[in-house]
Amino acid sequence: MSVEVDLLLQEAKESIEAAQNYRSELQQRLQGLNQARKQIRGSSGQAREALKRHFTELQAAAGRLLSERLAGLLAEVDAIEADSIKPLDDCQSLIEHGVGQADELLREGEVALRCGLGEKEDKLGSFTKKAMHIQLDSLPEVPALVDVPCVSAQLDDSVLSLLRDRVSRHGAVSSHPPVQIEELQERPGGILVRWCKVDEDFAAADYRLQYRRSGSGGSQYEDAYIGRDCEFLVLHLDPHTDHLFRVSARGEGRTEWSPWSVPQTGYTTLAPHEWRSGTEGYILSSRKNIALRNDSAQSRCAVLYSNAPTYFCGQTLTFKISAAGQFDQLDSLGVCIDTQSGDESLQRDQAVCISTNGAVFVNGKEMTNQLPAITVGSAVTFDMEVVNLLPVSNNNLSEGGHFKLRVTIGSGNREVVFDWLVDQAVDCLFFGCSFVHSGWKVLVF
Numbered sequence: 001m002s003v004e005v006d007l008l009l010q011e012a013k014e015s016i017e018a019a020q021n022y023r024s025e026l027q028q029r030l031q032g033l034n035q036a037r038k039q040i041r042g043s044s045g046q047a048r049e050a051l052k053r054h055f056t057e058l059q060a061a062a063g064r065l066l067s068e069r070l071a072g073l074l075a076e077v078d079a080i081e082a083d084s085i086k087p088l089d090d091c092q093s094l095i096e097h098g099v100g101q102a103d104e105l106l107r108e109g110e111v112a113l114r115c116g117l118g119e120k121e122d123k124l125g126s127f128t129k130k131a132m133h134i135q136l137d138s139l140p141e142v143p144a145l146v147d148v149p150c151v152s153a154q155l156d157d158s159v160l161s162l163l164r165d166r167v168s169r170h171g172a173v174s175s176h177p178p179v180q181i182e183e184l185q186e187r188p189g190g191i192l193v194r195w196c197k198v199d200e201d202f203a204a205a206d207y208r209l210q211y212r213r214s215g216s217g218g219s220q221y222e223d224a225y226i227g228r229d230c231e232f233l234v235l236h237l238d239p240h241t242d243h244l245f246r247v248s249a250r251g252e253g254r255t256e257w258s259p260w261s262v263p264q265t266g267y268t269t270l271a272p273h274e275w276r277s278g279t280e281g282y283i284l285s286s287r288k289n290i291a292l293r294n295d296s297a298q299s300r301c302a303v304l305y306s307n308a309p310t311y312f313c314g315q316t317l318t319f320k321i322s323a324a325g326q327f328d329q330l331d332s333l334g335v336c337i338d339t340q341s342g343d344e345s346l347q348r349d350q351a352v353c354i355s356t357n358g359a360v361f362v363n364g365k366e367m368t369n370q371l372p373a374i375t376v377g378s379a380v381t382f383d384m385e386v387v388n389l390l391p392v393s394n395n396n397l398s399e400g401g402h403f404k405l406r407v408t409i410g411s412g413n414r415e416v417v418f419d420w421l422v423d424q425a426v427d428c429l430f431f432g433c434s435f436v437h438s439g440w441k442v443l444v445f
Helices: 002-114 117-134 158-169
Strands: 179-187 190-197 202-215 222-227 231-234 241-252 264-266 282-284 288-291 315-323 334-335 351-354 359-362 365-370 379-388 403-411 416-422 428-434 441-444
Touching: 002 117, 117 231, 117 282, 179 241, 190 202, 190 288, 202 231, 222 231, 334 379, 359 416, 365 416, 379 416
Parallel strands: none
Antiparallel strands: 179 190, 190 231, 202 222, 202 241, 241 264, 282 288, 288 441, 315 379, 315 441, 334 351, 334 428, 351 359, 359 365, 379 403, 403 416
16 A cells, blocks of 8 residues: 555656646746746837838928928929019109109190290290100010019929829838848857848848847947848957947948847857967057067067967967968967967967968977968958867866867868867967067967
8 A cells, every 4th residue: 555655656746846847847838928927028119110200200301301392392483573573663654753743744735825925935945845854755664474584383293293203112011031040159359240131022232230238228239231241240348248249231232221130148158368468579559459560679580489288178269360471381270278388389289270371280290281371351260179089088178188189270262170189188279370470460269
């Protein structure tokens, strides 16, 4: 009986545990539904506000433009009217003056006719002289109606039709943006952002990536990239700090950008790659990720190493050349197991590197395969993955064993792949560079 009870107890415990897991899963799904509902309602509210704000501004601008145009046209009417009325007013003044003279002459003529015989001769003589002075046969010319302006307004009724057509096609509402962020990968001091089109009918000409700190109310999105690529490495990010990323696209032949993708949160736990300070012959940038080989060293200077072994297998290490000096066969860019003071090149044991002439060295030996020479704008990449030759304890990598690292070095449009046998288990490596001549400038990320 006790065995049956134990079995029942065990089944009950398993059922309780399964019910708890089931409830937890359902609660997580409810949380997901709430987040989805929040996104729908939040984005709908933002879309409404954006539409109202835009069309209110558009109405105000259109009203202002129409008022300005009306005022301009009315001013033209006023100017035509004023310019046309003035000569008519002048002519009217002249005619009214002539009428006054004629009235006065008529009155004098009537007086001369009614006066006595003694005065009649003098009065009539004076009247005749005055009549000849006035020139009763000279009349001012009054313009015909066809010769004076007849002001009218020409209004194109098709404007309303064109406006109606443009307004009917102005603006759009979409439920999904045409592009979404696909992946966020942490990198030393940065995040690699990848995105993709989700609307196959949308022909994208350019993409625009923006980012900002998460949780900062006053923080504004800033552009990180605009171009045709579908991925970009955002650098200079503080480790263990959340950042929001969003992307939009611009269609072929269009000037406006599409709606933004759903913001994605990403962060990096990896410290940024930095060059080691204090190495003679090199000047570092404030972030210590750019090194410039100067001419301060009187003789050949030592290898400039990384500040720490921050390159982990499975990642991509990139050296970007922004300035170039004179080539030398001892120049080197690469990675190493450890740092050795006094070395003038990474062309040594426990290191793999590429020279500025494109030669590849493994443990100090030159390979037969060669890459293009390094010049301004070159990007040299190192990718490594671990391949065990002999068993090594999973609990302690430092117990040793021969390790084989599969190395891929890329430069230009070519790459070489080889296996690098090391004496100890490693999961992180130093990087370094050496240049015999000044003028070389390299960014690491």
